């Protein structure tokens with residue numbers, strides 16, 4: 001039986017969609033490690049330190065959630081920390097193909113780790129960090145989709 005799960009991602013920046021998944025995972029597992037990828041290929045807008053800080057703030061009221069930066073393979077991190085479950089969020093059918101590939105690749109790399117998918121509330125099922133960054137850049141109000149301080153940081157960063 002597994003009491004520890006890892007929710008890996010770029011979280012650039014964290015949105016209410018991510019937080020929704022973290023809350024759901026924390027109701028199932030004793031500990032949820034939110035793993036912030038420092039070697040993301042996505043050229044993040046925020047440094048790994050900033051992304052970790054924003055997530056720590058956003059999950060401050062969740063006692064069983066730990067936020068950590070990591071680099072390298074998710075399965076290596078999981079093995080090293082005795083984590084048996086990887087959590088990923090599924091929004092639309094469009095997520096499925098990539099997530100399916102990723103889950104099967106991770107299974108091939110490590111048979112000890114199982115991927116579990118969680119669905120967010122419908123109100124967050126169409127948002128992504130990427131979309132919100134683009135909308136904010138064009139002046140949209142994204143306050144319904146991310147914590148206030150994250151929105152503020154995003155606005156400041158996009159001004160540069």
Ligand code: ADP
Nearest residue numbers: 008009010011017018088089090120124127128
């Ligand atoms: P990655 O670079 O690993 O795709 P993301 O931060 O974009 O990192 O996403 C991390 C995980 O969170 C992925 O499984 C993604 O599908 C999921 N996710 C992202 N946005 C949402 C959302 N709005 N609702 C539910 N899950 C989401």
